[in-house]
Amino acid sequence: MRKLFTILIVVLSTQFSFNLSAECIEGNCVNGQGTYNYASGDQYSGEHKDGNRHGQGTYTWAKAYTWAKGNKYIGEWKDGNRHGQGTYISADGSQYIGEYKDDKYHGQGTYTYGANVEWVGDQYSGEWKDGKYHGQGTVNYANGTSKKGIWENNVYIGTVAEIERKRKEEAEKKEAARQIRVEAKYKAQKIFNACILDKSSDLDMTIPIIRRAVEETCDEISGTPSFYERWKYE
Numbered sequence: 001m002r003k004l005f006t007i008l009i010v011v012l013s014t015q016f017s018f019n020l021s022a023e024c025i026e027g028n029c030v031n032g033q034g035t036y037n038y039a040s041g042d043q044y045s046g047e048h049k050d051g052n053r054h055g056q057g058t059y060t061w062a063k064a065y066t067w068a069k070g071n072k073y074i075g076e077w078k079d080g081n082r083h084g085q086g087t088y089i090s091a092d093g094s095q096y097i098g099e100y101k102d103d104k105y106h107g108q109g110t111y112t113y114g115a116n117v118e119w120v121g122d123q124y125s126g127e128w129k130d131g132k133y134h135g136q137g138t139v140n141y142a143n144g145t146s147k148k149g150i151w152e153n154n155v156y157i158g159t160v161a162e163i164e165r166k167r168k169e170e171a172e173k174k175e176a177a178r179q180i181r182v183e184a185k186y187k188a189q190k191i192f193n194a195c196i197l198d199k200s201s202d203l204d205m206t207i208p209i210i211r212r213a214v215e216e217t218c219d220e221i222s223g224t225p226s227f228y229e230r231w232k233y234e
Helices: 002-021 160-199 208-223 227-233
Strands: 023-027 032-037 043-049 052-060 072-078 081-089 095-101 104-112 123-129 132-140 146-152 155-158
Touching: 146 160, 155 160, 160 208, 160 227, 208 227
Parallel strands: none
Antiparallel strands: 023 032, 032 043, 043 052, 052 072, 072 081, 081 095, 095 104, 104 123, 123 132, 132 146, 146 155
């Protein structure tokens, strides 16, 4: 019982100390300019609105999760998220300069990889979407080579000329397929009309049951005409 009580005291004391360490240390951290220290050790200094990071400001990370100590974002915020133009600087030297949307790289931006990653020295400059290379952009590799063109979700899909050619080819295929459908529809309608004239020549088409029977027959013929029916009605 005493051991359980001791553990409870330690947990409550730790929680209490964390709550005490999260505070506004300077200015107005609700609506205005201020500096806020978080329980994690992170710090934000800049503009606030309704208690959220909003406007221009700088956020510095303490070591937590995948964020290394000293990582820093300087730029625009909206409703607590990085949003607008900003610069992210990693402790390993990686750096992103560009646009953000809803806390992700989004729009035009340049990312340079730092020392502690596989792609050290590589740089991507171009369009982003939801934190990924997406759109037109260029990767300049540390070995002096480069790759310029169109990207989708971090995957290179080709040069602008290649993509335009593929799009043109696809458009031409779609147009050709449409023309085939139009021609087939025209021929089917022509066969149907000729069939109606032929089949109804000696019938009273004012009688609904007869008219329906003739139309159903000609509809079937126009859909899959035999060689003879095609010769006769086209």
